[in-house]
Amino acid sequence: MNLVFENLRKQYGSNVAIDDVSAVFEPGLIHGIIGPNGAGKSTLINMTAGSYTVTSGRILLGDRQISGLKKYQIAGSGIARTYQNIRLFDQMTVLDNLEVCYYADDAGLAWKEVLWPPYAKSREAERHAQCRKALAQFDLLPWISEDAGSLPYGRQRMLEIARALVRDPSVLLLDEPAAGLNHAETAELTARLRALRAPHRIMIIVEHDMDLVMALCDRILVMHHGKLLFQGTPAEVQGNTEVQQAYLGTSNDIDEIKSAAQDRRAKLGLRARQRSG
Template sequence: MVLNVKKISKNFGGIQALTDVSFSINEGEILGIIGPNGAGKTTMFNMITSFYTPSSGEITFKDEVISGLKPHKITDKGICRTFQNIRLFPEMTVLDNVLVGTHSRTVSGVLKSVLRTKSQKQEENNIRAKAMDLLETVNLLDQYDDIAKNLSYGQQRRLEIARALASDPKLILLDEPAAGMNERETAELHHLIMKIKEMGITILLIEHDMPLVMKTCDRLVVLNFGKKIAEGDPEEIQKDPEVIKAYLGTEEDDESA
């Protein structure tokens, strides 16, 4: 088990965003979190990455309690994420955006950087090579010197994933990575996610694109109004009456819409 979420609740004043949600994810697994808008999916991501502090409950990562830690400490532990809304440095190059992600794994301090010591230069060469490898992984190597804002939407999504991977995560949280993508870009994203899994990285995915979710995820957790209503493999979830009613819908629903 890599991550264990135990009876997590979160309220914002009088609004109950999550109520006693529990689930776990095993090493090397792709776990999807699905549900209608407002179900609490991104709030859960914000709990895991300590952008929010749980009102109650506990989150452990590799058997260590992480709920309540500072966000940068979560990154240090080996957890990284992307966001619903792209958060790149738009005026920086593609390569520099990825290099930002390596910061948490560098050891040279200010003095070594100013003096340009041999060890600092070697570390700089190593992280640049690593960043270029990641750009090749996400199929952006040819654009390494482009300004980030000039990339297509799908390319910017992949760049954000490359930057997250630059922190050497053991667990990566992808928040609606296919949002706004066309069919070709979504197919490329599927291959990229499977490639990340092959790298030995565990993946937690929030996504509304059901064909992508069903062919990508090993297991699914379904939230509705801040509560977990189902958990199982994709085939089980597609047949769950409560999930169909709350989220997936039926052919009859489509015909009457």
């Protein structure tokens, strides 16, 4: 089942954020989306997940049109995501953060859970077993009854991925999963993400960390000013002069990338201070 972008366009007023992007994402592969800040990478993720509306064009998963559906319907059709700024349910336990993902399956029988305790117990046990599996995959079991918001930053990143993974989605959207992680954590993340590759799963990673992208991805899309500049294997991307010129080549852009990185560090510093304060 492929995920297909058909002539996607996103416009804010007269400002075009995504301009006529068409692409095909195949199961079993890890796709990277790169590009300088403001190129429209996150917008693509947010449109796919239904957080942003699509101005024109379509998004299809297999034969099913995804664009235009509500967020929870998109999630229900097997598309899971993480966020650029971690968005966990801070004052819920780690376990509950995952368990709530089963709402779509179990909500219809919630009344039975209330009225018939044995049923509630067995359903809960089944859900917990699944959640534990996903948590174990990310070595999060020691934190299982902690509040998600009290976890260290790196663990919160992992938990967010575990939450996206718990219902075995066919599409996994990762929006800058390495943002704010240190070297060791990024290495850990790379290894864990590699292990998530599965024949039925489309993985899409938006990331600034080129080492991670080049090491992990099978296909890479290069975005520039809302347009799809180039797509190919990591080797092709690295060898393409157009990409080098537009994205990596000119000294201007390198400065842009550097300042973007600095920007992010500044933001993270701010965040850390807010947290401690």
